[in-house]
Amino acid sequence: MQRLPFLIVGISVLFFITCLDAPRDNMYDADNPNKAYFSMIVYELGLYPIEGSVVNLTQNDTIVKSDTTDSNGIAAFEEIDPGIYYITATTEYYQPIASGPESLWAEAYVVDHRMEFLTLHFEDDLLGTPSPYRLMIESGHWAVVVSDEEPQTHSTPHVYLGNDSMPSGCALSLCELDAEHFFFSVRLNVLGTEESNWNAGVVFRFQDKYNYYALTLSPDTTYCYVLRDGQLSYLRAIARETKVDTWHNIKVEHREGEPTIRINIDDAVYFALYDNILSGGRVGLIVSDNDGPIPASTYFDDFTLDLSYSHVQ
Secondary structure (H helix, E strand, C coil): CCHHHHHHHHHHHHHHHHHHCCCCCCCCCCCCCCCEEEEEEEEECCCEECCCCEEEEEECCEEEEEEECCCCCEEEEEEECCEEEEEEEECCCECCEEEEEEEECCCCEEEEEEEEECEECCCCCCCCCCCCCCEEEEECEEEEEECCCCCCCCCCCEEEEEEECCCCCCEEEEEEEECCCEEEEEEEEECCCCCCCCEEEEEEEEEECCEEEEEEECCCEEEEEEEECCEEEEEEEEECCCCCCCEEEEEEEECCCCCCEEEEECCEEEEEECCCCCCCCEEEEEEECCCCCCCEEEEEEEEEEECCHHHCC
8 A cells, every 4th residue: 555655656747747748739839849931022112022121020029030131022931939920121211111910820831921111211311312212303402401300290300302493393303113003192391481482292193394293282272283285274272271390291092993093181181183184104292482582492201102002902
């Protein structure tokens, strides 16, 4: 009878040791020997694979793995411990991006996850640069300058300054790529002036200086107009005050398969544009003094453009 307690203790120890060495076959177990695989394609402006982006796989604010996108915009991670992760990415000229949480359990195989750099913030462009990355001057005076006021409303300190001091015409800076279907937004701040001869905003479906659409803010009216073969036609004129020395936000979007172009100002839906005679072209920025005696100047920042807007839901 004295041998029974020893037998029970032995069995208990053996059971305990066996449990410690139990197979890690639970797919949610971080110690599962079967790992996960994850790859992504990183795009700029929603359409073009971008090389050289640094992509990090993070867990609990710690970088677990890191990779740099290749010429096809692909970053890949192998032998990932099961768990929940976040993905962050950085590249020159664009605001950093992040996605997640992403559940990567044992033997998960995730490929071609999509990440997009969409917002140019001008922080990596040198001061004085007239044509920052992806933008080209059509007319007027433009330069990257410093303005760190109201950091809660735009990225700081660099902004893009447009100035119309020409005797005729306006200041235009355009994205170098055509935009058939797009989401386009930008923040702008009209520099303080006692004159009321200014307007500033965006152009879209720009084909040449004689053919384009424009949405512009002025002291007391918001205009949407089209220039066709040099002839100006107003499509909308809405009574609306625009304060100077204040950041505003303009959004223009055209989704594939929709007949309308949607216009938002300061996050309010203003109208839908049904005029589609000009069916393609570039988007960009416009500043005008209406050919008055006092130049008009405007800061622009956080230029966001998605050229593959057909996939956005």
